[in-house]
Amino acid sequence: MSIAAPTMQAVGCSRLSAAEALELYRDCPIHELGRRAHAVTLRLHPEPYRTYVVDRNINYANYCTAKCIFCNFKADPPGMNTGRKDLPEGYVLSFEKIGEKIEELIAIGGTQVLMQGGLVPAEMLPFQWYLDLLRFIKREYPGIHIHAFSPPEIHAFHEIFHMSVRDVLLCLQEAGLDSIPGGGAEILVDRVRRRIAQGKTSTEQYLHVMREAHRLGMRTSITMMFGHIETLEERIEHLVRIRDLQDETGGFTAFICWTFQPGGTPLGRVRGFEPGHAGAPDGKHLVLADAHEYLRMTALARLFLDNIPNVQSSWVTQGVKIGQIALYFGANDMGSVMMEENVVSAAGTTYHLTEQQIRSAITAAGWLPRKRNFYYSIIESQ
Numbered sequence: 001m002s003i004a005a006p007t008m009q010a011v012g013c014s015r016l017s018a019a020e021a022l023e024l025y026r027d028c029p030i031h032e033l034g035r036r037a038h039a040v041t042l043r044l045h046p047e048p049y050r051t052y053v054v055d056r057n058i059n060y061a062n063y064c065t066a067k068c069i070f071c072n073f074k075a076d077p078p079g080m081n082t083g084r085k086d087l088p089e090g091y092v093l094s095f096e097k098i099g100e101k102i103e104e105l106i107a108i109g110g111t112q113v114l115m116q117g118g119l120v121p122a123e124m125l126p127f128q129w130y131l132d133l134l135r136f137i138k139r140e141y142p143g144i145h146i147h148a149f150s151p152p153e154i155h156a157f158h159e160i161f162h163m164s165v166r167d168v169l170l171c172l173q174e175a176g177l178d179s180i181p182g183g184g185a186e187i188l189v190d191r192v193r194r195r196i197a198q199g200k201t202s203t204e205q206y207l208h209v210m211r212e213a214h215r216l217g218m219r220t221s222i223t224m225m226f227g228h229i230e231t232l233e234e235r236i237e238h239l240v241r242i243r244d245l246q247d248e249t250g251g252f253t254a255f256i257c258w259t260f261q262p263g264g265t266p267l268g269r270v271r272g273f274e275p276g277h278a279g280a281p282d283g284k285h286l287v288l289a290d291a292h293e294y295l296r297m298t299a300l301a302r303l304f305l306d307n308i309p310n311v312q313s314s315w316v317t318q319g320v321k322i323g324q325i326a327l328y329f330g331a332n333d334m335g336s337v338m339m340e341e342n343v344v345s346a347a348g349t350t351y352h353l354t355e356q357q358i359r360s361a362i363t364a365a366g367w368l369p370r371k372r373n374f375y376y377s378i379i380e381s382q
């Protein structure tokens with residue numbers, strides 16, 4: 001298996017329209033949706049194994065100028081006051097601390113770091129800091145793949161350092177950046193983004209960063225966070241935007257979706273998602289996207305995104321059992337062992353698995369477990 005695995009188009013399947021996708025999502029029984037998605041996965045990934053990667057999240061700084069109302073991770077930078085009393089203390093990790101984290105990762109056989117932070121003001125971290133960080137990691141830990149800086153961060157660099165997105169990417173790439181995570185996509189529809197992610201990229205800005213990265217030969221993942229204020233039509237539109245860009249560039253390695261985690265976030269409180277809350281203030285009953293809906297969305301994404309080779313299971317938000325079932329609803333990969341996770345867990349999600357637990361989960365689900373690298377190449381003997 002590799003990112004060059006065949007796509008549905010290549011194996012002769014016809015492409016779903018947005019209207020067909022909506023109809024499937026609304027009307028198709030869940031077991032049938034899963035059966036269809038799994039049939040596609042088996043054609044794309046006929047191997048008897050399912051994969052995972054051992055990596056570590058390093059959130060290098062949590063100062064952030066954006067005001068995402070689903071986020072409990074950020075801290076207001078000096079001089080900014082969002083009025084939220086519940087935000088954590090701000091921090092910027094030292095290179096020494098980041099190095100310690102990477103050494104812990106290497107000690108357990110890890111191969112990549114996922115580094116993301118807030119949108120940190122230029123006065124706090126100059127562009128040189130990011131370049132020095134990448135060079136430090138490449139010099140001290142040359143075998144580590146650096147998967148870092150989501151499109152909102154790259155776009156912020158473009159704005160605050162007065163450089164084109166392409167130049168930002170070129171400089172980061174030259175300093176050692178290997179690939180870009182698809183974080184911060186949420187739902188790629190501006191109506192939604194304006195309401196839940198003020199101060200972050202628009203849909204076009206997000207996709208522009210991805211397009212430029214792909215043009216420079218960098219591969220990226222792409223994500224979706226759903227189950228908050230978006231409509232079903234907007235979920236489909238999100239998938240359309242991803243599929244269209246993939247037709248153009250072919251740069252996405254994998255799609256990962258997860259459900260909004262409301263725990264203690266302003267969005268969770270305002271919209272009445274909190275456990276035990278009977279309904280939103282406007283009288284409408286809002287139902288948090290549950291495991292059932294997660295599986296439907298994963299299956300639909302596998303069917304719709306016919307040009308993206310890999311779909312990851314999101315056990316971090318859904319738990320290991322649903323993560324295993326997702327391997328029969330369109331996912332071919334268990335994602336990351338994720339030695340450390342700070343963003344989703346700040347909103348109350350606490351699932352953690354060791355590498356051995358992930359291997360056991362894959363085995364129990366009926367597959368051989370195989371460790372991979374970022375490019376979905378197997379890195380253990382079979």
Ligand code: SF4
Nearest residue numbers: 064066068071074118
């Ligand atoms: S989700 Fe990211 S961009 Fe939004 S407030 Fe949190 S740290 Fe900032």
